[in-house]
Amino acid sequence: MMADLGLSTSTSSSDIAGSGSNELLTTEDENQNESCEPCPKKSKIQEPVASSVCLEERLNGILCCTVCLDLPTVAVFQCMNGHLMCAGCHAHLLADSRLRDENATCPNCRCDIKETSCVRNLAVEKALSELPTECLFCQNKFPRNQIAHHQNSICKERITGCRYERIGCTWRGPFHELHGHESECAHPIKTGRELIDVITAIDAKSYGESTLYRNIFDLLSFQKIAQSDPQLKPYRSDDFVTKLFYESARFSAFGSQWVMKATVSEDVKDPSLISDRHINFSLILKSRVSSPLDIHYLVLRGPHSNYKIKPAIYRHEFTHDTTEAPSKRLMVEDSIECNRILSHRVINLRVLMFQVSKD
Numbered sequence: 293m294m295a296d297l298g299l300s301t302s303t304s305s306s307d308i309a310g311s312g313s314n315e316l317l318t319t320e321d322e323n324q325n326e327s328c329e330p331c332p333k334k335s336k337i338q339e340p341v342a343s344s345v346c347l348e349e350r351l352n353g354i355l356c357c358t359v360c361l362d363l364p365t366v367a368v369f370q371c372m373n374g375h376l377m378c379a380g381c382h383a384h385l386l387a388d389s390r391l392r393d394e395n396a397t398c399p400n401c402r403c404d405i406k407e408t409s410c411v412r413n414l415a416v417e418k419a420l421s422e423l424p425t426e427c428l429f430c431q432n433k434f435p436r437n438q439i440a441h442h443q444n445s446i447c448k449e450r451i452t453g454c455r456y457e458r459i460g461c462t463w464r465g466p467f468h469e470l471h472g473h474e475s476e477c478a479h480p481i482k483t484g485r486e487l488i489d490v491i492t493a494i495d496a497k498s499y500g501e502s503t504l505y506r507n508i509f510d511l512l513s514f515q516k517i518a519q520s521d522p523q524l525k526p527y528r529s530d531d532f533v534t535k536l537f538y539e540s541a542r543f544s545a546f547g548s549q550w551v552m553k554a555t556v557s558e559d560v561k562d563p564s565l566i567s568d569r570h571i572n573f574s575l576i577l578k579s580r581v582s583s584p585l586d587i588h589y590l591v592l593r594g595p596h597s598n599y600k601i602k603p604a605i606y607r608h609e610f611t612h613d614t615t616e617a618p619s620k621r622l623m624v625e626d627s628i629e630c631n632r633i634l635s636h637r638v639i640n641l642r643v644l645m646f647q648v649s650k651d
């Protein structure tokens with residue numbers, strides 16, 4: 293549903309404004325705007341037809357996000373005029389506006405939306421958490437604040453895996469059949485010879501991860517380590533079609549000056565038109581060096597930010613001629629996380645640099 297957000301906010305907003313979903317929001321102040329026909333409005337509210345649609349569905353229409361029309365699952369934001377949007381759409385609007393270099397506006401009322409002007413609506417968040425929703429597995433209804441617990445640990449129809457999954461059993465089935473399966477499962481009576489291939493494959497999977505962490509741990513014993521917390525601020529390129537990029541102020545490490553640069557989906561002409569975005573960054577040496585600097589570096593979230601960046605080690609040899617490390621993808625979970633990062637005014641990162649000594 294989010295896919296065409298960048299393109300169609302204006303159409304969706306007029307759809308929303310015209311749809312019946314917001315009828316119950318017709319408050320007194322909206323009536324003042326349309327004071328020419330107050331009577332039909334009043335009689336509309338008293339119409340018995342409304343009761344034919346259950347309260348739950350009517351509330352869904354009122355409390356849904358004005359952008360994607362889904363019911364928000366976590367935070368609910370509202371514009372200055374009270375129009376609601378889910379956290380994902382809120383971040384997406386801010387990211388879009390950043391990419392287009394214009395102010396974000398509420399798709400409903402066109403008022404400005406800034407990081408600071410939108411507030412959470414806790415009452416709506418709480419009301420939503422009490423609304424019933426259907427279990428994916430048994431189709432019974434539960435309050436939304438209980439559904440995760442029900443689906444993960446209570447529901448008899450929830451899909452589970454065999455306890456011998458770790459030694460290669462691929463059985464998946466409803467929880468109420470699990471006991472029966474496990475008592476007949478062939479895996480626990482397999483021999484070591486039969487199981488060794490499966491275990492090797494599982495080991496290989498976790499090997500990559502543990503190697504990464506071991507390498508990071510080793511880096512921390514390097515003699516020359518520098519840490520800085522660059523704040524990447526948004527700028528526009530002076531190309532014909534200006535593009536957003538981010539750049540930090542200079543920071544020093546190992547007696548040289550450095551900056552960090554970031555771009556958004558640099559392979560795409562207009563990233564504001566696509567929904568699957570990513571952020572690339574590069575580390576740039578700004579000082580002249582007489583001998584090459586072989587640098588390992590880690591990029592982490594900055595202090596007081598809560599981006600989810602996956603760990604990775606980068607390496608580049610900075611010389612007189614190659615002062616810019618190749619641009620690398622910032623390892624974030626997905627495009628939603630990317631929008632969340634872009635929705636803030638600056639990108640706060642932490643860079644740990646390790647100088648490899650030649651001797």
Ligand SMILES: [Zn+2]
Nearest residue numbers: 357360378381
């Ligand atoms: Zn939404």
Ligand SMILES: [Zn+2]
Nearest residue numbers: 371375398401
């Ligand atoms: Zn609004």
Ligand SMILES: [Zn+2]
Nearest residue numbers: 427429430447
């Ligand atoms: Zn269930």
Ligand SMILES: [Zn+2]
Nearest residue numbers: 454461463477
């Ligand atoms: Zn099994």
